Amino acid sequence: MDNYNFQKDVPTYCVTAESFPEGIAAAHQQLHTLLPKNDRRDFFGISYPDENGIMIYKAAAQIMEDESLPGLETFVIKNGPYNSFYIYDYKQNPDSIGEAFELLQKQHEVDPNGYCLEWYINENDVKCMVPLGKEYQEFTGLNKE
Numbered sequence: 001m002d003n004y005n006f007q008k009d010v011p012t013y014c015v016t017a018e019s020f021p022e023g024i025a026a027a028h029q030q031l032h033t034l035l036p037k038n039d040r041r042d043f044f045g046i047s048y049p050d051e052n053g054i055m056i057y058k059a060a061a062q063i064m065e066d067e068s069l070p071g072l073e074t075f076v077i078k079n080g081p082y083n084s085f086y087i088y089d090y091k092q093n094p095d096s097i098g099e100a101f102e103l104l105q106k107q108h109e110v111d112p113n114g115y116c117l118e119w120y121i122n123e124n125d126v127k128c129m130v131p132l133g134k135e136y137q138e139f140t141g142l143n144k145e
Helices: 024-034 095-105
Strands: 002-006 010-016 043-049 055-062 073-077 080-087 116-120 126-131
Touching (some): 043 073, 055 073
Antiparallel strands (some): 043 055, 043 116, 080 126
16 A cells, blocks of 8 residues: 555546446546547546445546536546555456455545545556545654654
8 A cells, every 4th residue: 555645636527427336437438538639638537425325436537738628527636645556457357446445445544525536547557546534644753642
């Protein structure tokens, strides 16, 4: 497990999957067809339970500077610290994403009102991340009460 810190908010366009997990691939495919091609654009997956405990999944893509596509849903990935697992070649073991999030969510410093964030580094690798709560303090060896 690693730490990662988003220095600033990341605004994204997104498409909500019709079902979870079955609708994930279709949501990503739809998102890719709606956006202009840009090799510098980062892609994400965002999931969280709704008020009834049903999982919501959003395929998301970074909004590029000066880009405006009215009518597309948006989501802001919040800045701050995250715990993460880097998964190499996740397509060889698709269950590894769910397993990573199970482990990440068991950590005591995780924001209970946060979300699960998949950051697709390339076509084969993904970084699974969860935001840390407001009480989180980076360990420096000096954190004593």
